[in-house]
Amino acid sequence: MVIKTIDILKNEIPIEEESLIITEDVKAGLVLVDIINGFCTVGAGNLAPREPNRQISEMIEESKRLARLFCDKKWPILAFLDSHQPHKLEHPYPPHCITGTDESNLVPALRWLEKEQNVTIRRKDCYDGYIGSFQEDGSNVFVDWVKNNKIQTLLVVGVCTDICVLDFVCSTLSAKNRGFLNPLEQVVVYSKGCATFDFPASMARNSKDISPHPQVTYNKS
Ligand SMILES: [Zn+2]
Secondary structure (H helix, E strand, O other), X not given: OEEOHHHHXXXXXXXXXXXXXXXXXXXXXXXXXXXXXXXXXXXXOOOOOOOOOHHHHHHHHHHHHHHHHHHHOOOOEEEEEXXXXXXXXXXXXXXXXXXXXHHHOEOHHHHHHHHOOOEEEEEEOOOOHHHHOEOOOOOEHHHHHHHHOOOOEEEEEEEOHHHHHHHHHHHHHHHHHOOOOOOOOEEEEEEEEEEOOOEOHHHHOOOOXXXXXXXXXXXXX
């Protein structure tokens, strides 16, 4: 039997998963957080999985299914792609997703999104897609995307659940609560469409560049 992180959390804190039904009369937007080779494709880089990983495969499958549905309906999608300049690395992580490399591109299962009219691609060089959406003139690609598309319900999927997804959702909720994101009403994280990377403590001991980050899925017989 496999116990997932969400099951462990449910035993420790009051957390409930709910179903979401998106109807045609509510404007919905889909945000894909960093579903790129550098975090998801086996052997693609320093923060990529070292071997096939079921949590990541499931996240990609669910994200692809949702993206297909949104594209069929011509509903808006925004994809964040972690992309760093070689001279500007991201502490405390080893070099990853350098601009211009395949690490910072969408995974093969989602690459087709680049050609879709309803998809906005935003390359960012920090964990938080909200902060990473600010441009030099002070405008914000994500805020403009929400407002221009009149998005009321935001659906979020991607990787890593506890870093880039979490940071983006927290900033978005704060901005929404302060009234910066009207008409946005709901921010929904789809748990099956999220994953995190697995770098257990045993591996981290041999590396000075990266902290341990276990995926926390226990196998119990
Ligand atoms: Zn990064």
